[in-house]
Amino acid sequence: MSTPTPALVKAYLLDLQERIVAALEAADGNAFLRDAWERPEGGGGISRLIEEGAVIERGGCNFSHVTGAQLPASAAAHRPGIGGRAWEAMGVSLVLHPRNPYVPTVHMNVRFFSTSTEDGTPVWWFGGGMDLTPYYGNADDARHFHRTCRDALAPFGTDLHARFKKWCDEYFYLKHRREARGVGGIFFDDFNALPFDDSFAMMKNVGDAFLAAYLPILQARKDTPYGERQRDFQAYRRGRYVEFNLVFDRGTLFGLQSGGRTEAILMSMPPVVKWRYDWHPADGTPEAALYTDFLPHRDWLAS
Amino acid sequence: MSTPTPALVKAYLLDLQERIVAALEAADGNAFLRDAWERPEGGGGISRLIEEGAVIERGGCNFSHVTGAQLPASAAAHRPGIGGRAWEAMGVSLVLHPRNPYVPTVHMNVRFFSTSTEDGTPVWWFGGGMDLTPYYGNADDARHFHRTCRDALAPFGTDLHARFKKWCDEYFYLKHRREARGVGGIFFDDFNALPFDDSFAMMKNVGDAFLAAYLPILQARKDTPYGERQRDFQAYRRGRYVEFNLVFDRGTLFGLQSGGRTEAILMSMPPVVKWRYDWHPADGTPEAALYTDFLPHRDWLAS
Numbered sequence: 001m002s003t004p005t006p007a008l009v010k011a012y013l014l015d016l017q018e019r020i021v022a023a024l025e026a027a028d029g030n031a032f033l034r035d036a037w038e039r040p041e042g043g044g045g046i047s048r049l050i051e052e053g054a055v056i057e058r059g060g061c062n063f064s065h066v067t068g069a070q071l072p073a074s075a076a077a078h079r080p081g082i083g084g085r086a087w088e089a090m091g092v093s094l095v096l097h098p099r100n101p102y103v104p105t106v107h108m109n110v111r112f113f114s115t116s117t118e119d120g121t122p123v124w125w126f127g128g129g130m131d132l133t134p135y136y137g138n139a140d141d142a143r144h145f146h147r148t149c150r151d152a153l154a155p156f157g158t159d160l161h162a163r164f165k166k167w168c169d170e171y172f173y174l175k176h177r178r179e180a181r182g183v184g185g186i187f188f189d190d191f192n193a194l195p196f197d198d199s200f201a202m203m204k205n206v207g208d209a210f211l212a213a214y215l216p217i218l219q220a221r222k223d224t225p226y227g228e229r230q231r232d233f234q235a236y237r238r239g240r241y242v243e244f245n246l247v248f249d250r251g252t253l254f255g256l257q258s259g260g261r262t263e264a265i266l267m268s269m270p271p272v273v274k275w276r277y278d279w280h281p282a283d284g285t286p287e288a289a290l291y292t293d294f295l296p297h298r299d300w301l302a303s
Numbered sequence: 304m305s306t307p308t309p310a311l312v313k314a315y316l317l318d319l320q321e322r323i324v325a326a327l328e329a330a331d332g333n334a335f336l337r338d339a340w341e342r343p344e345g346g347g348g349i350s351r352l353i354e355e356g357a358v359i360e361r362g363g364c365n366f367s368h369v370t371g372a373q374l375p376a377s378a379a380a381h382r383p384g385i386g387g388r389a390w391e392a393m394g395v396s397l398v399l400h401p402r403n404p405y406v407p408t409v410h411m412n413v414r415f416f417s418t419s420t421e422d423g424t425p426v427w428w429f430g431g432g433m434d435l436t437p438y439y440g441n442a443d444d445a446r447h448f449h450r451t452c453r454d455a456l457a458p459f460g461t462d463l464h465a466r467f468k469k470w471c472d473e474y475f476y477l478k479h480r481r482e483a484r485g486v487g488g489i490f491f492d493d494f495n496a497l498p499f500d501d502s503f504a505m506m507k508n509v510g511d512a513f514l515a516a517y518l519p520i521l522q523a524r525k526d527t528p529y530g531e532r533q534r535d536f537q538a539y540r541r542g543r544y545v546e547f548n549l550v551f552d553r554g555t556l557f558g559l560q561s562g563g564r565t566e567a568i569l570m571s572m573p574p575v576v577k578w579r580y581d582w583h584p585a586d587g588t589p590e591a592a593l594y595t596d597f598l599p600h601r602d603w604l605a606s
Contacts, residue, residue: 035581049580058578176559176568239572246549247559256479256550263581265479269542271579275361275572277352278338 002196004124006088009112009200010065013092014046016110016207017063020094021048023211024061027218028053032061037261042067043088047264051271055103055222059096060267066090071115078190082123087115091128092207093251095268096214097241101234102224104134104141104182105241106214107268109251110207112200124196126203127189129164130210131172132217133182133241135234136286137294141217142183146300149186152209156194156202164188169297174244180295181244185213233287236279238270245269305499307427309391312415312503313368316395317349319413319510320366323397324351326514327364330521331356335364340564345370346391350567354574358406358525362399363570369393374418381493385426390418394431395510396554398571399517400544404537405527407437407444407485408544409517410571412554413510415503427499429506430492432467433513434475435520436485436544438537439589440597444520445486449603452489455512459497459505467491472600477547483598484547488516536590539582541573548572 021032030053038044045064050056067088076083091111098105110128117123132145150161168187173180186206192199245252245268255265281287324335333356341347348367353359370391379386394414401408413431420426435448453464471490476483489509495502548555548571558568584590 033580051580058580060580176563176565235575242545242576243549243569246546247556253550260479262479266546266578267580269578271577272538273545273576273578275569275574275576277336277354277361277363277570278566 004114004122004196005200006090006112006114009203010090012200012204012207013063013065013090013110013112017046017048017061017092020061020092020211023215024050024056024059024096027215027222028055030054035264037264039066039261042069045261045264047261047267049267053099055098055100055218057097057099058267058269058271059094059098060264061092061094062264062267063092064090064261064264079123081117082115085115085117087113089113094210097238097270098218098222100222100224101135101226101230102138102221103218104132104221105238105270106133107131108207108210108214110203112203124192125189126191126199128203128206129168129185129187130206130213131168131182131185131187132214134294135237135290136230137183137290138217138221139293139300141221142294142300144216145183145185145213148209148213149206150301152205153186153202155205156198160188160202161186172244174240174248176243176247177240179240179291180297181240183294183300184297232274233281235270235272235274236276237290238273239275241268241270242273307417307425307499309393309415309417312506313393315503315507315510316366316368316393316413316415320349320351320364320395323364323395323514326518327353327359327362327399330518330525331358333357338567340567342369342564345372348564348567350564350570352570356402358401358403358521360400360402361570361572361574362397362401363567364395364397365567365570366395367393367564367567382426384420385418388418388420390416392416397513400541400573401521401525403525403527404438404529404533405441405524406521407435407524408541408573409436410434411510411513411517413506415506427495428492429494429502431506431509432471432488432490433509433516434471434485434488434490435517437597438540438593439533440486440593441520441524442596442603444524445597445603447519448486448488448516451512451516452509453604455508456489456505458508459501463491463505464489475547477543477551479546479550480543482543482594483600484543486597486603487600535577536584538573538575538577539579540593541576542578544571544573545576 032048032050035047043066047062049060071087073083094108108130114124153160164186168184335351335353338350346369350365352363374390376386397411411433417427456463467489471487474490
């Protein structure tokens with residue numbers, strides 16, 4: 001197993017954030033804000049965000065790198081020998097809520113965790129993934145997104161995409177609604193099944209694939225005409241995004257409970273959200289098609 | 304200790320729901336919907352709710368009575384001897400989100416839990432409380448609300464109000480914002496410090512006090528003129544209500560995680576909510592006064 005090099009991961013993540021933000025600024029025609037911050041206990045981050053853009057109504061692409069002198073026992077529960085050891089965690093996390101209801105919301109995250117046991121043996125893993133949350137589903141878009149994810153993972157093992165696709169379906173699931181968050185994508189965590197260099201390369205391929213997976217969808221749908229009905233359905237469905245992130249998402253809850261930077265973490269919240277009692281779309285409408293044709297787990301690459 | 308009589312508690316709760324809904328319908332001028340439901344594992348409830356009312360933009364007053372043959376060990380952790388025993392829980396829970404930003408959002412809940420140990424000894428407790436969440440704070444309203452809560456508890460012990468007021472401040476606190484949810488009120492749980500009849504009477508006094516605590520505030524503020532600025536601030540602040548209920552509120556999380564009726568539980572969600580990055584009101588504005596004069600914990604009955 002090659003030696004882990006957190007500094008190289010950090011350099012990659014900072015560059016990834018720059019590239020993604022530059023591409024999104026070009027697509028939107030408006031600049032992202034930039035907020036750099038430091039964490040009193042160690043580390044810091046750079047929040048990049050946009051509100052009221054031409055295409056992106058609210059969104060962010062955040063880099064963070066947090067370090068600690070002693071890993072809490074709770075965080076080390078699944079790996080013996082690392083409790084109380086110095087650690088660092090870093091990642092890029094992105095959520096975009098487009099204005100046009102025909103453009104799906106998207107989430108992407110790549111992250112790296114590094115520590116060592118008492119005898120100095122490195123312990124590390126990568127995590128990440130991306131998933132797509134349409135309001136008005138489009139099968140071509142779902143296929144393109146999943147195909148791009150599959151191609152990014154292909155060099156690293158023939159079974160990876162199927163595993164990470166299933167993991168994504170399971171993770172981004174609203175149990176209290178018995179409903180998927182969207183059409184899925186890929187999700188992985190605790191990944192060190194390959195040597196460091198290869199695991200890192202896999203994470204890089206995922207990060208690098210984001211723009212190829214999402215930008216063509218955004219470009220193709222951003223000028224689709226819409227009215228109040230579509231905006232209203234989008235605001236209603238965004239409620240599900242809020243419910244998932246605040247009730248189930250481990251990253252969000254860990255961040256909020258551990259004194260993370262609240263405003264950066266809650267960049268995942270949509271700009272305008274509606275709740276309505278026991279609402280269901282009428283049969284045969286495009287809104288009903290989301291529930292019947294897109295949210296049920298499905299192998300988008302089968303056909 | 305007098306013998307617990309769950310049937311009497313249930314009759315009281317059903318009547319309380321009827322009385323509150325009738326008074327709110329009169330105040331709004333519109334009828335509440337009525338949804339009765341049954342729980343496959345035992346029990347059921349009656350949801351009463353209103354959306355797009357003249358005064359109440361979205362709100363509900365729900366009764367539920369759920370029973371089980373075997374109390375889960377996790378639910379019995381703090382009381383030895385009741386794990387695996389038959390149990391019942393019942394309550395009335397209310398949240399109102401008024402349309403006018405000058406009318407505070409309000410929450411009220413009264414609840415009863417009953418089981419027994421293996422030798423048949425009854426084990427029971429009451430819980431409940433109410434708290435007020437203004438957008439544009441009003442000291443007279445806060446004092447009236449707290450005074451009504453204090454008077455409801457006064458016959459049952461001189462220390463109760465101070466304890467339950469502090470408990471409310473601690474419970475309805477957004478740790479990730481270091482911010483109270485509103486101006487507080489009272490909160491209690493696991494209460495059986497008095498014999499059953501007296502504990503029940505205390506809970507009844509709290510339930511009965513709700514209309515006296517809230518209706519005069521609603522009546523006094525519901526016709527205050529407002530514009531887009533006030534509606535916008537209300538929508539922004541409602542985001543805090545969502546964050547508290549989905550991240551911290553034990554009742555909401557227990558309900559969602561235990562297969563409760565999602566749409567009834569999420570009646571606490573506001574109708575329209577906005578999130579905005581790192582927003583702060585300008586100094587000296589009425590919006591800033593909420594943060595400086597109303598949200599910090601305060602003894603509203605001191606002056």
